Amino acid sequence: MAPAPMAPTPPTPPATGPSATSRRSRYPAGALAFPHRGLLGIGELETHEILYLLDEAEQWVALNRRPAKHVDVLAGLTIINAFFENSTRTLLSFEIAGKRLGADVVNMHAAQSSVKKGETLIDTAMTLNAMRADAIVIRHGSSGAVRLIADKVDCPVINAGDGQHEHPTQALLDALALRHALRARGREELNGLLVTICGDVRHSRVARSNILCLQALGAIVRVCAPPSLMPAGIERMGVAPTFDFDAALAGAEVVMMLRLQSERMEGQFVPSEREFRRLYGLTPERLERAAPGVIVMHPGPMNRGVEIDSTVADLAGGPHEARSIITDQVEMGVAIRMACLEVLTRRVRGVPGWGGDNAAQSGARWA
Amino acid sequence: MRQQRALTIIGGKVLTRSGLQAGGVRCVDGMIAEVGEITPHEGDQLVDAGGLLVAPGLVDYGVFAVDKPAFHFGGITRAALMPDRPPPLDHPARVRFAAQSGKPDFWVHPLAAATIGLEGERLAELALMRDAGARGVATGRRWIGDSGVMLRLMQYAAMLGLVVVAHSEDAGLIGNAAATAGEMATRLGLPSAPAEAEALAVARDIALAEMAGARLHLRQVTTSAALDLVRAAKVRGLAVTAGVTPAHFMLSDLALQDFRTFARLSPPLREEADRQAVLAAIGDGTIDLVASGHDPRGPEDKRLPFADAAPGMAGAETLLAMVLTLVRDGVIGIERAFELLARNPARLLGVEAGELRPGAEADIALVDPVRPWVVDSSRMAAAAGNTPFDRQPVEGRVTALWKGGVAVES
Numbered sequence: 001m002a003p004a005p006m007a008p009t010p011p012t013p014p015a016t017g018p019s020a021t022s023r024r025s026r027y028p029a030g031a032l033a034f035p036h037r038g039l040l041g042i043g044e045l046e047t048h049e050i051l052y053l054l055d056e057a058e059q060w061v062a063l064n065r066r067p068a069k070h071v072d073v074l075a076g077l078t079i080i081n082a083f084f085e086n087s088t089r090t091l092l093s094f095e096i097a098g099k100r101l102g103a104d105v106v107n108m109h110a111a112q113s114s115v116k117k118g119e120t121l122i123d124t125a126m127t128l129n130a131m132r133a134d135a136i137v138i139r140h141g142s143s144g145a146v147r148l149i150a151d152k153v154d155c156p157v158i159n160a161g162d163g164q165h166e167h168p169t170q171a172l173l174d175a176l177a178l179r180h181a182l183r184a185r186g187r188e189e190l191n192g193l194l195v196t197i198c199g200d201v202r203h204s205r206v207a208r209s210n211i212l213c214l215q216a217l218g219a220i221v222r223v224c225a226p227p228s229l230m231p232a233g234i235e236r237m238g239v240a241p242t243f244d245f246d247a248a249l250a251g252a253e254v255v256m257m258l259r260l261q262s263e264r265m266e267g268q269f270v271p272s273e274r275e276f277r278r279l280y281g282l283t284p285e286r287l288e289r290a291a292p293g294v295i296v297m298h299p300g301p302m303n304r305g306v307e308i309d310s311t312v313a314d315l316a317g318g319p320h321e322a323r324s325i326i327t328d329q330v331e332m333g334v335a336i337r338m339a340c341l342e343v344l345t346r347r348v349r350g351v352p353g354w355g356g357d358n359a360a361q362s363g364a365r366w367a
Numbered sequence: 368m369r370q371q372r373a374l375t376i377i378g379g380k381v382l383t384r385s386g387l388q389a390g391g392v393r394c395v396d397g398m399i400a401e402v403g404e405i406t407p408h409e410g411d412q413l414v415d416a417g418g419l420l421v422a423p424g425l426v427d428y429g430v431f432a433v434d435k436p437a438f439h440f441g442g443i444t445r446a447a448l449m450p451d452r453p454p455p456l457d458h459p460a461r462v463r464f465a466a467q468s469g470k471p472d473f474w475v476h477p478l479a480a481a482t483i484g485l486e487g488e489r490l491a492e493l494a495l496m497r498d499a500g501a502r503g504v505a506t507g508r509r510w511i512g513d514s515g516v517m518l519r520l521m522q523y524a525a526m527l528g529l530v531v532v533a534h535s536e537d538a539g540l541i542g543n544a545a546a547t548a549g550e551m552a553t554r555l556g557l558p559s560a561p562a563e564a565e566a567l568a569v570a571r572d573i574a575l576a577e578m579a580g581a582r583l584h585l586r587q588v589t590t591s592a593a594l595d596l597v598r599a600a601k602v603r604g605l606a607v608t609a610g611v612t613p614a615h616f617m618l619s620d621l622a623l624q625d626f627r628t629f630a631r632l633s634p635p636l637r638e639e640a641d642r643q644a645v646l647a648a649i650g651d652g653t654i655d656l657v658a659s660g661h662d663p664r665g666p667e668d669k670r671l672p673f674a675d676a677a678p679g680m681a682g683a684e685t686l687l688a689m690v691l692t693l694v695r696d697g698v699i700g701i702e703r704a705f706e707l708l709a710r711n712p713a714r715l716l717g718v719e720a721g722e723l724r725p726g727a728e729a730d731i732a733l734v735d736p737v738r739p740w741v742v743d744s745s746r747m748a749a750a751a752g753n754t755p756f757d758r759q760p761v762e763g764r765v766t767a768l769w770k771g772g773v774a775v776e777s
Contacts, residue, residue, distance in 0.1 A: 121671065140672070142673070143626070147625070208556060232548035232549050232559065237553065
């Protein structure tokens, strides 16, 4: 696959502070560009704050494509990845992101330890806090759990997925991957882009974060799922729901398939995977219904042959042909996570304009 | 503690069955002797109400804990205790113990567990528990899914003259839901169940009660569709009554914002249209009583991810003030407020209380109906401060309370 052309980036990333890309652009000064203490959900971000993170990530995309992928921006800082739910890909992505920035990264696999009960969640948070982490990345199986911990610790917290609520870095990396694919076609904006999200919407935090993120960037979002996997009141989030996959695909410029999350299902939601594939599997024939040059996405891990066929998942078209950007998504994941870690630790690193006093004076809401 | 001296309260506005009237109440031997314009007798203990409301002590139909400081703060002198306790009230000895647990200054009327362990399978010893002091039989905080068990329960309870207190949520639909299906639950990613789960359960239980000739009390009816079913059953003359807690007429599921676990209730908060339907049902008499559902829960139960937190709210202290908001908003009059809070629940319990009339127990609250205060979850009389009304300014406070003619120390 040909690498997507990049946005203009400086030859070497700056050691600290905002990148040239975002510095010269339209963002508010200093901490006002991203006045949040942590990243708990897309729902609490303004559009310009989303764009800021995307622009900040570009420098790390560039870095990650060089042979020497290491900077010392976060040297001396400790980042704890506290994963209360099993994860391979997201954990790896955060670990690489932290290490490439020069931080000391520690992984806590709480899912495998005794820390499973909700009763100890606050105690775990206090313990992590007492170890003076400079940032904590948390994944937890219950919606709202990350916010609960964030309220108890002093350092920035990044939500790496909480229950069925939000997975903000996934939505950001999807937006970044999408923007790269569109730029390869000479298109800068997502305004008016027709995106279809299909699959297990009910159990998907990826769907929720993506709906919010894509809409904030101006895209038009359709969601498609069988009735049992379509959450109630989803239309009030401003999306068009449908049960008919063919109708949902018609004219779609982007098709984002979701993983069928059998492990989250309490009771039977679909009769069989075979039947699910018949109704909602993305096959090459089905993909014909989408707009020419459709972009196929999947947050992974894929159930090949269930929600997506291998030939579609591996579709390596040119910039203007139908193509899958699933591996680009993974690549962008590291860059987005580097951007989040770098931006959120600016305060503790004393980056000018991002310090506590300055922030207070300039009215930043450290919320 | 028995009343030693006769008590005469004068100079108040007395809530009687025929409405508010100036005057007072005279109590002798723990009972109300006279109501209205009374002349104190020689040697009576005299209390001047100072123009405040002289009201019956509240009767709280359906609480989950015996928490006297909170009950007394709220002017509550009796409560029907739900059987959901560790261990459940499914044995006569436990019922007998619970019935004594509030005396002398608070009376607990236990509701017997309908089934052993509240598991919805085998009937508990209802007759023995009735003789031990149970004033009704309750399914607990869950629905009995097996209609055969429910029918036999109703038949048995009807024979024993016990009211069946049902929880109305279809278990198959609710699963592990923590919220009502809708925009809020979807945005927060919470496990949710359709509001119709309530109407389904209510429809079945009304049908079974009609078959069995049982008296059915639906402890909380919170949706428009279920209230319509209750309304229709009442028109047909069935012995069906309905209750609700203030949360369901004060709040909608918007209160779940930011995963506030103090708003995690069972049944869960509903959408705004259902809240409006509850208000209408209180106004038109479909809802017979308002209870606190008092269930104090500390941080170990509440400072958890929303779906993992225990349902329930500490409601005793705010019960009166919340119902008085309905008076201020013109939904009901003051007489109806105390019908909902005292007279109707007392009648459902079958106790001589809940109203100010000669021959009733001298459970009396002196109420300043316009005294303003602010609900503060960190400074509550209750065993825990899990109120969804934190920081809300309200009006109406109990300034003095008597149980059986004896002043309650607060």
